Amino acid sequence: MSIQPLQALPIEQLRRRRSVKWRAYPEDVLPLFVAETDYPLAPAVTRVLADAVALGDTGYTPYDPGIRDAYAGFARRRFGWELDPSGIRTTGDVIMGVVELLRRVVGPGDRVIVTPPVYPPFFEAVPEAGGVLEPVPLIETDAGFELDLLGVEAAFAGGARVILLCNPHNPTGTVHSAPALRELADIAAGFGAAVISDEIHAPLTRPGVTYTPFLAASATAARVGFAVTSASKAFNLAGLKCALIVTAHEDTAAVVRRLPYEVHLRTGLFGALAGVAAFSADSDAWLDSLIAAIGANQLLLAELLAEHLPAARFRIPDAGYLAWVDLSALGWGDDPGRRILAEARVALHRGPKFGEGGDGHVRINVGCAPEVLTDAVRRIGALL
Structure with missing residues (x-):
């Protein structure tokens, strides 16, 4: 039997949260940076x-x-x-x-x-x-x-x-x-x-x-x-x-x-x-549903990048809801996340902060609704 992916909460509800993900930037910014997820808590929790x-x-x-x-x-x-x-x-x-x-x-x-x-x-x-x-x-x-x-x-x-x-x-x-x-x-x-x-x-x-x-x-x-x-x-x-x-x-x-x-x-x-x-x-069943949702979003991200940012390099990770994406070929400099925030209004974790090997990269949090992830990549792709 296939596992039903967990559904993220509506963004209108998420914007009522007071954690750093939802308070660090104005409401016109899509926050896909810090490692917080947008799903309801496990019922046992x-x-x-x-x-x-x-x-x-x-x-x-x-x-x-x-x-x-x-x-x-x-x-x-x-x-x-x-x-x-x-x-x-x-x-x-x-x-x-x-x-x-x-x-x-x-x-x-x-x-x-x-x-x-x-x-x-x-x-x-x-x-x-x-x-x-x-x-x-x-x-x-x-x-x-x-x-x-x-x-x-x-x-x-x-x-x-x-x-x-x-x-x-x-x-x-x-x-x-x-x-x-x-x-x-x-x-x-x-x-x-x-x-x-x-x-x-x-x-x-x-x-x-x-x-x-x-x-x-x-x-x-x-x-x-x-x-x-x-x-x-x-x-x-x-x-x-x-x-x-x-x-x-x-x-x-x-x-x-x-x-x-x-x-x-x-x-x-x-x-x-x-x-x-x-x-x-x-909580095992909830965790399995979360992993299914993350896996679907990692595949979705690969498809979105191929469509909107074909020069990007991305490999599906072995674990987690974080995606390490190489944007070096776009010519946006060592810190592409800076331009993406300023012009696309998408907040990503900026690659240079991760040390050697981080220049030209961004880290994207895919622990969100597919619609949010799609909107984010389309915004970034519009910069080309």
């Missing part, structure tokens, strides 16, 4: 939040609000990963978790590998933790993007202490293969280095693509790795502030246990409650 409001349940977050077991169940059902819940701790969001882990595994001035083009907050998280950025860009091949493992090995040999991995990768949507993750773990272990993996987009892996959590790639990966994830991207819960720091080995779990209790207290109670509902089996 709506119920638990409504119950909490009715109860006035707005206090501090308990140490174990149930999300550790909920995520372990989700990982078992969705990824085939048997995970010990005791190796999980919560904090406010993924970047908070990344910064706190970096503070424990690098010293002042130590180099941290990042793999641009990559999520822009990585470029701020590393210096916030006292590290120094060491870019090792992804390699683009005919088959897609992949890690430059030789470059990573050279960076570790030169003294880098950790790699900040993005799996699935933002903005390209690449799901790194299990063999590549195993090789990365072996390289890191050989230099006594660590891997911190941002896995926030993993629940949105499209059908037919096998997603491997870094910690599940091998025993070595479990020993050298930390993962940070959240329900916030798939279930549109960013404002509720709950992320998971995940370990799968006693050595890394010991590092996380030494984090100050304040790191946990940054977890929002609504975020934890919503996360439990999101990761429960009750």
Whole structure:
């Protein structure tokens, strides 16, 4: 039986939202930039939040609000990963978790590998933790993007202490293969280095693509790795502030246990409650419908670009509702998103912010109604 795609909310209703997506620009701008989606919440999430409001349940977050077991169940059902819940701790969001882990595994001035083009907050998280950025860009091949493992090995040999991995990768949507993750773990272990993996987009892996959590790639990966994830991207819960720091080995779990209790207290109670509902089996059908809607929109985007911007280069991503589009051939300069906003009144995430490999690119959020996506691409195409 085919899965019915989730329907986005009407744009008139969305414009009543007070999140950054709908407040950053005037109403004549179509916002397809920040990673928020336009769909109704999963029913289980709506119920638990409504119950909490009715109860006035707005206090501090308990140490174990149930999300550790909920995520372990989700990982078992969705990824085939048997995970010990005791190796999980919560904090406010993924970047908070990344910064706190970096503070424990690098010293002042130590180099941290990042793999641009990559999520822009990585470029701020590393210096916030006292590290120094060491870019090792992804390699683009005919088959897609992949890690430059030789470059990573050279960076570790030169003294880098950790790699900040993005799996699935933002903005390209690449799901790194299990063999590549195993090789990365072996390289890191050989230099006594660590891997911190941002896995926030993993629940949105499209059908037919096998997603491997870094910690599940091998025993070595479990020993050298930390993962940070959240329900916030798939279930549109960013404002509720709950992320998971995940370990799968006693050595890394010991590092996380030494984090100050304040790191946990940054977890929002609504975020934890919503996360439990999101990761429960009750939300699986909703998530499948969301993935179907995103997949249809990624195909629609490919068709729209072929019709209205035929010089654009776009590859259907392995995961997520973000689309990485190369507009270099249009001659709109290194930052085409600037012109698109000014003249087409469409807000996209601008490529140069993603570091090396971002010039000439834009990132488009397709987590919206097909009509909105169609309007946006037609507006951009009219600039030709």
